[in-house]
């Protein structure tokens with residue numbers, strides 16, 4: 001089976017983890033700070049805070065943006081469930097903005113229209129989570145402009161998009177947002193096994209995020225001048241154990257050195273797919289006009305003119321050893337969200353996207369021959 005995604009672990013990645021294992025620290029030692037510096041340097045953000053997963057990163061980011069009961073978080077229906085669940089984890093309410101039919105990311109016009117209605121009902125969101133689906137940045141300039149107009153915070157879900165750029169800004173620089181969140185799960189571009197991070201340019205938010213990842217305590221002296229002993233720490237707010245280990249950070253730092261190589265190969269494979277798939281009843285993702293996609297995923301859409309539907313094509317591909325996937329089932333149609341009142345039909349563009357989407361294999365170590373096999377299998381099935 002050719003998988004849809006697979007990590008790339010080099011010999012030097014392995015050596016770095018072994019060095020960490022032999023060091024005095026195996027969690028929250030110096031390698032975590034080194035990894036964070038590598039992330040911040042790459043993204044061009046002032047701070048990076050590494051945590052135990054992308055989901056944990058979204059959770060603490062929402063807390064640091066003061067999201068709580070009575071507040072609204074908006075995201076898109078076509079995403080991994082964690083982009084929406086972080087709102088529920090904070091006790092907030094969640095709503096969705098439909099996607100743009102061509103870019104498949106948050107539609108700024110749909111957002112503007114929804115904000116206008118929400119303003120009248122006094123139900124404006126506190127946090128909006130645009131998702132850089134498949135590694136392609138959302139159109140951040142109009143979203144950022146709306147944030148200024150309506151006063152919400154922007155939390156970028158950049159879990160697919162490490163190494164991507166938008167115009168001349170690097171995703172994660174937070175040039176158009178308050179914070180950006182990454183995941184280092186093995187199917188993502190850079191892996192630490194499990195892991196995540198938040199980037200931000202906000203000093204106060206960064207300090208709070210560091211505190212939240214370690215139970216909410218601080219070792220800083222109280223401001224009232226009370227004597228502070230070397231063993232003192234003070235619990236300030238409810239936090240979590242969302243630490244990343246030094247072993248993971250060692251792997252992450254080593255992987256970051258290979259990121260540009262990862263993105264370059266993925267772009268090469270994406271260009272090759274576009275060329276090889278031309279003439280088939282499939283829509284390939286539109287190329288990025290300004291900036292570059294990280295190509296975490298390569299999603300194609302089966303045209304109505306194809307002689308078989310998505311279900312049949314998916315089954316035939318799997319049977320032929322092609323590990324296709326579907327990203328994603330619209331979040332608002334999941335049972336948990338139906339219980340909250342959402343219904344099929346609520347977000348027509350998202351549902352149309354989902355109806356005929358298939359994710360083709362794409363990963364750093366994929367050979368041209370493997371890609372040729374995916375294409376020839378597709379040609380045979382769609383002939």
Ligand SMILES: *Cc1c(COP(=O)(O)O)cnc(C)c1O
Nearest residue numbers: 053054055080082159183184185
């Ligand atoms: C992977 C992913 C997450 C969650 O990251 P984990 O590290 O698996 O917790 C969140 N959002 C999106 C869009 C993702 O793809």
